Amino acid sequence: MKKEMQSNASQGAVYGLGMIGAAVYFIGHATGFWMGVLGFLKAIVWPAFLVYEAMAKLGM
Numbered sequence: 200m201k202k203e204m205q206s207n208a209s210q211g212a213v214y215g216l217g218m219i220g221a222a223v224y225f226i227g228h229a230t231g232f233w234m235g236v237l238g239f240l241k242a243i244v245w246p247a248f249l250v251y252e253a254m255a256k257l258g259m
Contacts, residue, residue, distance in 0.1 A: 214246070221245040 225238025241248070 217245060218242050 219242075222239055222242035225241050226235045229235035229238045
């Protein structure tokens with residue numbers, strides 16, 4: 200059971216770093232306060248955007 204927890208921990212770390220990077224990107228490009236809030240919300244769900252675009256490119 201410990202092996203599963205350790206492998207899941209690394210995936211969580213990658214997701215966390217990706218979320219921080221996406222937040223910095225989206226908030227950095229925001230033109231106002233509410234666009235910054237929207238950027239933070241986008242940063243939380245960035246994997247959904249990634250999977251959607253990948254599936255669209257692959258024709259799925």
